[in-house]
Amino acid sequence: MKFYDFYMSNAAYRVRIALKLKGLEAEQVIVNLIEDEHRANWFEALNPQRMLPILEDGGIVVAQSLPILEYLEEVYPEPPLLPANTAGRAWVRSFAQSIASDMHPLMGRRVRRYLADRIGASAEDIDGWYRNWIAAGLSGLEGMLAARESPGGFCSGDAPTLADLCLVPQTYNARRFNRDLSPYPTILDIVARCNELPAFADSMPENQPDWKPMEGVIPGGR
Amino acid sequence: MKFYDFYMSNAAYRVRIALKLKGLEAEQVIVNLIEDEHRANWFEALNPQRMLPILEDGGIVVAQSLPILEYLEEVYPEPPLLPANTAGRAWVRSFAQSIASDMHPLMGRRVRRYLADRIGASAEDIDGWYRNWIAAGLSGLEGMLAARESPGGFCSGDAPTLADLCLVPQTYNARRFNRDLSPYPTILDIVARCNELPAFADSMPENQPDWKPMEGVIPGGR
Numbered sequence: 001m002k003f004y005d006f007y008m009s010n011a012a013y014r015v016r017i018a019l020k021l022k023g024l025e026a027e028q029v030i031v032n033l034i035e036d037e038h039r040a041n042w043f044e045a046l047n048p049q050r051m052l053p054i055l056e057d058g059g060i061v062v063a064q065s066l067p068i069l070e071y072l073e074e075v076y077p078e079p080p081l082l083p084a085n086t087a088g089r090a091w092v093r094s095f096a097q098s099i100a101s102d103m104h105p106l107m108g109r110r111v112r113r114y115l116a117d118r119i120g121a122s123a124e125d126i127d128g129w130y131r132n133w134i135a136a137g138l139s140g141l142e143g144m145l146a147a148r149e150s151p152g153g154f155c156s157g158d159a160p161t162l163a164d165l166c167l168v169p170q171t172y173n174a175r176r177f178n179r180d181l182s183p184y185p186t187i188l189d190i191v192a193r194c195n196e197l198p199a200f201a202d203s204m205p206e207n208q209p210d211w212k213p214m215e216g217v218i219p220g221g222r
Numbered sequence: 223m224k225f226y227d228f229y230m231s232n233a234a235y236r237v238r239i240a241l242k243l244k245g246l247e248a249e250q251v252i253v254n255l256i257e258d259e260h261r262a263n264w265f266e267a268l269n270p271q272r273m274l275p276i277l278e279d280g281g282i283v284v285a286q287s288l289p290i291l292e293y294l295e296e297v298y299p300e301p302p303l304l305p306a307n308t309a310g311r312a313w314v315r316s317f318a319q320s321i322a323s324d325m326h327p328l329m330g331r332r333v334r335r336y337l338a339d340r341i342g343a344s345a346e347d348i349d350g351w352y353r354n355w356i357a358a359g360l361s362g363l364e365g366m367l368a369a370r371e372s373p374g375g376f377c378s379g380d381a382p383t384l385a386d387l388c389l390v391p392q393t394y395n396a397r398r399f400n401r402d403l404s405p406y407p408t409i410l411d412i413v414a415r416c417n418e419l420p421a422f423a424d425s426m427p428e429n430q431p432d433w434k435p436m437e438g439v440i441p442g443g444r
Contacts, residue, residue, distance in 0.1 A: 049363075071311075090282060090293045102327060105327040105328060106328070118350065
């Protein structure tokens with residue numbers, strides 16, 4: 001099994017946690033997004049979408065973090081990262097998808113670059129942009145957590161699910177940008193509990209072999 | 223079963239097709255996004271994410287189009303909208319997710335409004351923004367289709383899957399904005415085949431009871 005990864009990729013961070021929770025050993029292939037390695041021909045041949053992360057398992061190549069997580073769940077079901085019942089699975093998928101569709105895509109490097117280079121947005125504009133979508137997204141997620149009928153220690157019940165695997169990387173990014181997360185106490189509580197687990201802690205960007213301090217992740221930066 | 227819908231929602235359009243393909247009757251509840259009905263208290267109580275679409279089935283409320291489609295697949299499996307094998311499901315989910323994460327979220331009304339109102343982007347800027355993400359996304363999808371080992375009449379095989387359900391609404395939007403789609407011949411071929419099926423044709427925005435011509439969908443418009 002190979003996992004195409006970059007410490008800075010928030011979507012790859014989700015999958016790193018899943019691989020560790022499931023005890024799967026994957027050869028880590030670093031694709032340096034800062035140096036545009038995802039635009040190389042060999043990478044496009046592997047994934048025409050030219051995005052990270054990618055999982056290669058036997059002859060199967062899977063792009064996109066949530067489909068990778070669904071794949072892992074089907075092929076390596078233990079421990080489960082989705083609830084056992086249909087309603088629970090739907091809730092977890094909805095929570096995770098809200099991060100993967102309504103938050104993360106608006107904050108990526110290619111978007112920040114486009115705003116700066118093509119629309120002439122200032123560093124302040126981009127900072128405000130980031131802050132706006134973080135607040136909109138996290139308040140929706142906090143609302144979903146507040147409305148749970150039987151809250152557990154994690155987003156859904158007493159063990160991590162795909163919801164936690166998406167939430168922790170997203171809040172990690174928000175914190176690096178010094179966003180005030182105090183309006184989201186349930187999120188903060190769950191994230192703290194997750195980060196006590198080695199699978200989450202070991203997946204943090206600063207614990208990756210390719211990590212460099214703060215490179216390119218400052219709002220408005222390239 | 224209730225389906226919270228708005229003709230202009232590209233994500234709702236995906237689910238409309240699925241409901242029709244599976245022969246499911248759902249009461250259609252219109253939530254007018256132009257009039258900010260999704261920001262009303264009753265709607266936030268239903269979905270703290272304050273986004274369309276939503277499916278309500280028995281006591282279960284599911285937000286986000288892809289999780290709704292996964293839910294429908296689990297509870298109403300016929301006809302299947304995911305392939306029978308793991309590799310096929312992973313490919314279809316990756317294709318669909320690429321649209322749901324890397325294309326659609328960048329083009330929504332809330333994003334266009336933010337660009338215009340808060341960053342001062344011109345109508346031309348927003349048109350260029352739209353064009354850029356459409357081209358980036360569709361070229362990746364065309365590449366995925368070109369790389370298929372056994373191409374069928376649809377994205378995956380000879381019947382519609384979640385991939386087609388996401389592709390058709392996305393190209394519908396691109397066409398409304400007069401994007402030249404000739405660089406994507408495989409996509410055009412598949413979309414034409416899909417739109418011959420009543421489930422796809424009947425789900426088009428102009429065939430919805432709440433449809434109004436072009437309202438609010440012009441690039442840069444509100």
